[in-house]
Amino acid sequence: MARFNQLRIEAAIRGDLEKEVRSQVRVVKQSITSGLRKGTYATRRDMRRQITRGKFRRGKSGAALGDTLIVKPTPRKGSSLTPEMRLFSVARYKAASGRRSQAIDLITIFSEGATIEATRGKLLAKPTEHAPMDSSGRRPATPSESGIPLVFIPSGDGGFLIDGRDKSDRPPILYVLFPRARISKRINQERAIAKGIEKIPEFIGQAWDKRAAKRGLV
Structure with missing residues (x-):
């Protein structure tokens, strides 16, 4: 009988210990996932601030470049001891000549x-302050969107586009054309x-303290 009671006590202790271990592992997984997520979102906020300071022009869809920053977590829901967070920006555009849209x-x-280099013998067009706005009124129209009969004035490797309807001696230049353009950093x-990675251990510690205290693990 004493041996049976001892086995029951040992089983109860083992059951409580396993439950305790599972509870701690669950909190560890939640803390790691939460810390990594917060670090990733901190990185996104930093990059959005840089974009705001850089005064990037809004795109054709009207969405700011900072709004295209996406965080894709793995797993999508729940927690893991080895979570992954992917931060990226994808803009869709329709390439010329009917080619399929590409992700950039x-x-x-x-x-x-x-x-950036022009292809197939074409030139890149940069609108000047005289270029018309597109239908949304948020950005300059491209030459094809302008609806204006444009006249090409060659100059070196590129040239200019002016309004063919303007018969003045000095018609304003609407677009400057060139074969290539350099985008600076x-x-x-x-x-x-x-900076985001540096904050992750602190975020994990904060998440652990909060969750462990709630579950009575500290």
């Missing part, structure tokens, strides 16, 4: 800089990521 990470381009992505 604009944040990477503005973080590293890039050279305007976002310090590495700094934002480093």
Whole structure:
């Protein structure tokens, strides 16, 4: 009988211990996931501040570049000992000549800089202050959107586009044309990521303290 009671006590202790361990593991998973998520969102806030300071022009859809920053967590719901958080920006555009739309990470381009070159013998067009606005009134129209009979004035490797209806001696230049353009680095992505990573241990500790205290683990 004493042996039976001892087995029951040992089983109860083992059951309580397993329950305690499971509870602690659950809190650890939640704390790690929460800390990583907060660190990632801190990185996104930093990059959005840089974009705001950089005064990026709003795109064709009217959405600011900062609004295109997306956080994709894995797992999507719940918690994990090895969670992943992906922070990226994807802008969709319809390429010329009927090609399929392509995904471009604009944040990477503005973080590293890039050279854009015109293809198929065409030229890039930069609107001047005299260029008409598009139908939304939020940005300058492209040459094809302008609805104006444009006249090409060659100059070096590029040229200019003027309003063909303007018969004055000095018609204003609507667009400047050139074969390539250099996009300078305007976002310090590495700094934002480093600052976010640096905060993750603190965020994990805060999450642990809050959850552990709630479950009576401390």
